[in-house]
Amino acid sequence: MTVTGSGPGRRERLKALREASLHRPVLARHLSDGFNGRWSRRQWATASLFASMGLLVAAIVPGFSNDTTAPAHAPRQSMALALPPLPARSPEQARGDSWQIVTVQSGQTLGELFEDLGVPAATLQQILAQPSAKTALGRLRPGTELAFDLPVGGGLRTFRFDRDDTHRVELHIEGDSIKETVIERPVETRTVVATGEITSSLYVAARKAGLSPAAIAVLTDEIFQYDIDFNTDIQRGDRFSVVMDENWREGERIGRGKILAATFSTGGKTYSGFRFERGDKAEYFSPDGRPLKKSFIRMPIPYARLTSGFGSRRHPVLGRVRQHKGVDYGAGTGTPIMAAGDARVQFVGWKGGYGRTVVLDHGRGYTTLYAHMSRFGKYKAGQRVPQGSVIGYVGSSGLATGPHLHYEFRINGVHRNPLSVTMPPPEPLRGAALAEFRAQTGPALARIQQVERIIYADVGGEADGGQVAKAEAPKDGKKG
Structure with missing residues (x-):
């Protein structure tokens, strides 16, 4: 269509043509202008996007449905069952409910334990008046178990303790009187x-x-x-x-x-x-x-060091050579000295240069001598002494330059070297x-x-x- 001329008339004709073109129906073939039977990459991407959105909507929408249909359940019924009656507690069981077991801790006293449980001191004194309790409870050791029968609202009814490994004592308190029961515990x-x-x-x-x-x-x-x-x-x-x-x-x-x-x-x-x-x-x-x-032990002092052997030597105090008729063991003052064998005490006292001395008679002609003691043991002359018993303590009494034990071994009065002498064998069965x-x-x-x-x-x-x-x-x- 051709528009000719100029002026106002021409402008009005152009305006009318523009409005007519805007209201003209669009044919479908105009949308596919340029389609040659194949989709472009952009068209495929767009189609895939819409397809994915459709699947997502299909999966979500059923969840908002108000249809909550559930399979029907079978009807329920309730039945009341009678429970068996609780057994009645015996008086002994009711009594046992009030028992309190206390373990003595280090440093605790019997008075503190009774006070912590609210038991009067008068009751404690009443218990300690019993001979069995006084002996067993006089010195409490950590770990000892004591039992108190304390009913609610009442005082101490029974007190229990172990007298020894095989006997348990129960003290039943009734007013001012106490009844004692001893229970034997088999071991x-x-x-x-x-x-x-x-x-x-x-x-x-x-x-x-x-x-x-x-x-x-x-x-x-x-x-x-x-x-x-x-x-x-x-x-x-x-x-x-x-x-x-x-x-x-x-x-x-x-x-x-x-x-x-x-x-x-x-x-x-x-x-x-x-x-x-x-x-x-x-x-x-x-x-x-x-x-x-053995009949004799070699060393009357365990783990001591030998400071002087048996035989001839220069005396450390007198300064001249003389026979050393025993052996010397160096040890600190106060070290215990043991009896070399079972014996009877022959002599206890001061013996010249030996100082404080003990002589033991072991029988069959065997005697031993222990010298330079600082003090004696508990044995007196004539008493029996078991092997290994302490008969005195190391010192430096008599002619001695320092604390040590001078030890002699004699057979029928003849001095022998204690380190090498053949000891008599003990009697076999x-x-x-x-x-x-x-x-x-x-x-x-x-x-x-x-x-x-x-x-x-x-x-x-x-x-x-x-x-x-x-x-x-x-x-x-x-x-x-």
């Missing part, structure tokens, strides 16, 4: 085998094996002290086994008893000791029935005593061997460790 004795291997020290290994310090002392100072020097002979890998009694009460171990047998392996050799009562005295014997305890000893020691040795075969089947043992194995069924604790 059973079980025999066990404890064994260990040393890697750093005997004490550590023995404690881990379950031995108490007292049991370790029996092992070192009583059973094997004559055969093993525990200062120099002990090596890594040495082993020990101990057969001992354990005391049990009401399922609880309350202590360990005597050592029945022991073995100690060191330096490629095994030493054994077995407990046996000869007469009224318990001793330890070798497997063939010879006492392990014979006859019926030997037969009884062998009957007792056989089972004990078999138990040790059985446990050691099990524990040491593999090479090596636990470091500084020990194990305790049950050796036999529980038995009465009255065996000797």
